[in-house]
Amino acid sequence: MYKKITAALLSICTCSIAIAQSTTPTTILDGWDVLMKNCEKRNPNFKADLQVLNEQIAKKAAAYMQTNAANKTTAVKEVPIVFHIVLTQSKINQLGGATGIAERVQSQIDVLNKDFNAANADSSLIPAAFKPLYGNMGIKFSLAHKAPNGSYSPGYEIVTTTKSGFDIQSGTTGTGQFCSDAKFTSSGGADAWDTKKYINVWITDITPMGVGGVGTPPPYAIYGGTTQFPWNEQGIVISYMAFGKRTNGSQFFPLQAAIAGRTLVHEMGHYFNLFHPFGMSTMDNKTCTDDDGVSDTPLESGPTQSICPSFPLLDTCTKTFPGVMYMNHMDYSADTCRTMFSTGQVARVSIELAGGGFRDQLTSDPGLIYWWPSSVNNVAVNNEVAIYPNPATNSCTINCNDNTARSIEFINNLGQVVYTITPVANETIVHADLSNLAKGVYVIKCTFNNTITTTKLLHY
Numbered sequence: 001m002y003k004k005i006t007a008a009l010l011s012i013c014t015c016s017i018a019i020a021q022s023t024t025p026t027t028i029l030d031g032w033d034v035l036m037k038n039c040e041k042r043n044p045n046f047k048a049d050l051q052v053l054n055e056q057i058a059k060k061a062a063a064y065m066q067t068n069a070a071n072k073t074t075a076v077k078e079v080p081i082v083f084h085i086v087l088t089q090s091k092i093n094q095l096g097g098a099t100g101i102a103e104r105v106q107s108q109i110d111v112l113n114k115d116f117n118a119a120n121a122d123s124s125l126i127p128a129a130f131k132p133l134y135g136n137m138g139i140k141f142s143l144a145h146k147a148p149n150g151s152y153s154p155g156y157e158i159v160t161t162t163k164s165g166f167d168i169q170s171g172t173t174g175t176g177q178f179c180s181d182a183k184f185t186s187s188g189g190a191d192a193w194d195t196k197k198y199i200n201v202w203i204t205d206i207t208p209m210g211v212g213g214v215g216t217p218p219p220y221a222i223y224g225g226t227t228q229f230p231w232n233e234q235g236i237v238i239s240y241m242a243f244g245k246r247t248n249g250s251q252f253f254p255l256q257a258a259i260a261g262r263t264l265v266h267e268m269g270h271y272f273n274l275f276h277p278f279g280m281s282t283m284d285n286k287t288c289t290d291d292d293g294v295s296d297t298p299l300e301s302g303p304t305q306s307i308c309p310s311f312p313l314l315d316t317c318t319k320t321f322p323g324v325m326y327m328n329h330m331d332y333s334a335d336t337c338r339t340m341f342s343t344g345q346v347a348r349v350s351i352e353l354a355g356g357g358f359r360d361q362l363t364s365d366p367g368l369i370y371w372w373p374s375s376v377n378n379v380a381v382n383n384e385v386a387i388y389p390n391p392a393t394n395s396c397t398i399n400c401n402d403n404t405a406r407s408i409e410f411i412n413n414l415g416q417v418v419y420t421i422t423p424v425a426n427e428t429i430v431h432a433d434l435s436n437l438a439k440g441v442y443v444i445k446c447t448f449n450n451t452i453t454t455t456k457l458l459h460y
Ligand SMILES: [Zn+2]
Pocket: 011, 032, 266, 270, 276
């Protein structure tokens, strides 16, 4: 995605001077680098403090992975995500209107879910020497179907704004940085949904031109805590030009190369507290003293900028085979070249999602994902049979109150019967295997001799 944009990509930007000077994509600094420099300015001991934090995280991550391996707990963590598309009408039209945006949303979700579940087809390009380090984040991003007010949502909202763009370095609401104006309805944007429970992604026109995305890291104290990164601004802003996957990005200069949907993959990494493999410094790690706190990503002297080099790529920090991991999602190589997270990065991210981590509440409420669509809401439900557990994952039990049903039908939100159980004589408690059913909401219709009961089941 980056090509020339790479230099322009601001993961986070707090440096007004650097940005003000950067009116063309090739000279805009990377925001993460700027953030790091700002942190250093605020705290002379920042580098040392960061090292301490990284060591703490590494220890926690190692312990967590050990426990997980021992317990064989490799369940996928499902998290609700909402897209706030905040654009002028002409830019909405540029994306193909409501239909085009729906397609972009779906393609973006697909890219995230492939890259965060070690399921991307181009993983075949990972060199054999790095293949054992190909990490599976085990995070499933699902569109949030329950809005904060309790109503049904498709998982995205389209907000037509009169603002032509939202600036990375200035704003009238919130912190005035990281496009904060896009994050508040009062300043022409869209208010965040509870950022502890939903991943909020704003799709908008980011200024200055050429910025691909802006992701907030978890509010660790050393970054400035909730002063720099307040909860109501937590999330990711992505340029509408880099949103979703498509085959042709030619109309989206200067982000025309950002066509694979991996801008958000990279920013999502920052959101879960991943660093670039070259450490704190974007432009120069020639002394090889910066690191990302992850043991299996080789030291790198600086970003692999916008290209797809031949393997192996050796540099001053990693002089021997297999060289630097330029194909890592957190490097800056071309979109088509970035194919993997490492197992060490998986461990680091797992700390944020585990209990006590900054992202731990994202998995707390599956009801935010599997909300009742209106087609199901309209079905009368008398709840005369008990279903437990409900919500259910792999299986559930249906207790027909001492009666034997003639049939038990599972009806999806399109009104289709997708699964039927026929109990045998005197079978009043029925176990249902849900493993072949798509996740979602079902009406369970039990037909008895003279009556029919209907009950809702949430399968997630
Ligand atoms: Zn970055």
